[in-house]
Amino acid sequence: MSTKYRTIFGPIPSRRFGTSLGIDLSPGKKQCNYDCLYCELAASKPVETIENPPSVELVTKELKEALKEHPETEVITITANGEPTLYPYLEELIEEIERLKGEKKSLILSNASTIHLPQIQKALLKLDMVKLSLDCATPECFRKLDRPLKSVDLYKIFEGIRSFKRTYKGSLILEILMVPGINTTDEEIEALNTLLPTLGADRIDIGTVDRPPAYPIEPLEFKELYVIAKKFDSSLPIHIASRRKSGGAKESYTEEEIISTLAKRPLTLDEIEALFDKNSLKRFNALLKEGKIETKELGGLLFYGTGFSGQKVKNS
Numbered sequence: 001m002s003t004k005y006r007t008i009f010g011p012i013p014s015r016r017f018g019t020s021l022g023i024d025l026s027p028g029k030k031q032c033n034y035d036c037l038y039c040e041l042a043a044s045k046p047v048e049t050i051e052n053p054p055s056v057e058l059v060t061k062e063l064k065e066a067l068k069e070h071p072e073t074e075v076i077t078i079t080a081n082g083e084p085t086l087y088p089y090l091e092e093l094i095e096e097i098e099r100l101k102g103e104k105k106s107l108i109l110s111n112a113s114t115i116h117l118p119q120i121q122k123a124l125l126k127l128d129m130v131k132l133s134l135d136c137a138t139p140e141c142f143r144k145l146d147r148p149l150k151s152v153d154l155y156k157i158f159e160g161i162r163s164f165k166r167t168y169k170g171s172l173i174l175e176i177l178m179v180p181g182i183n184t185t186d187e188e189i190e191a192l193n194t195l196l197p198t199l200g201a202d203r204i205d206i207g208t209v210d211r212p213p214a215y216p217i218e219p220l221e222f223k224e225l226y227v228i229a230k231k232f233d234s235s236l237p238i239h240i241a242s243r244r245k246s247g248g249a250k251e252s253y254t255e256e257e258i259i260s261t262l263a264k265r266p267l268t269l270d271e272i273e274a275l276f277d278k279n280s281l282k283r284f285n286a287l288l289k290e291g292k293i294e295t296k297e298l299g300g301l302l303f304y305g306t307g308f309s310g311q312k313v314k315n316s
């Protein structure tokens with residue numbers, strides 16, 4: 001990874017989004033309006049805004065140089081040591097990125113706290129992909145897990161996502177980071193299940209902590225995430241976004257089991273490879289060749305399933 005830039009890092013290979021060059025809008029220190037239990041940055045007091053932000057000129061200059069240096073870049077990702085939508089010149093910067101990016105895609109990784117604000121929506125509408133974190137459907141869970149500033153209103157976030165989606169033409173991806181005992185309870189999953197179909201996301205990634213978190217919380221194994229994923233409404237475009245694929249033995253699936261599994265919940269190849277043993281993978285490939293399994297792109301990822309033509313998956 002290059003260290004010659006103050007605001008640019010990477011490129012980083014990402015299966016979910018492609019080879020990504022990152023823009024860090026808070027390069028000095030963590031500045032976020034949340035203090036999530038699972039944050040990979042140090043625990044810190046939430047703040048309203050990014051202090052001493054890098055100038056648009058600096059970010060643009062560094063981005064131009066980094067793009068020349070890394071023509072393999074597929075996506076330019078706006079992020080921060082904290083929350084990038086707290087950056088005061090966001091729209092101006094996004095306009096510069098859109099001018100510079102050529103064929104590459106643009107993406108922001110936000111915690112969703114500001115999505116109800118008209119000026120933030122106006123800026124984000126220009127991007128190809130918007131990924132918003134949304135860990136909880138109830139204020140109790142939200143306060144416990146994401147520990148936001150008091151001024152952040154979860155219900156405004158829900159409404160903000162809905163109104164943004166009504167005009168947004170790009171891919172809207174939601175991410176839920178699962179923390180055992182907090183948003184994995186039956187009550188919270190039920191509340192999420194009621195909420196998520198109303199938000200219209202193109203893809204919903206569910207994941208777990210990958211790196212040491214700010215507070216002592218336990219990661220979940222892939223299989224545990226898979227069990228949770230199955231509790232969600234099968235029409236939701238859920239994808240398990242986890243690097244923890246090694247836990248638990250892979251299982252054997254008959255042809256019928258493969259078809260019924262994929263009929264209930266479409267899976268990406270990543271997920272299939274994490275769940276199926278070698279012989280089941282062979283059976284899966286044969287079924288694919290025979291046309292008994294279909295593919296469909298959702299939020300930039302290819303899903304394998306059945307009955308897509310019969311509206312098995314929403315928001316595609």
Ligand code: SF4
Pocket residue numbers: 032033034035036038039040041081082083111
């Ligand atoms: S929103 Fe992101 S940066 Fe902010 S505390 Fe949570 S995980 Fe950390």
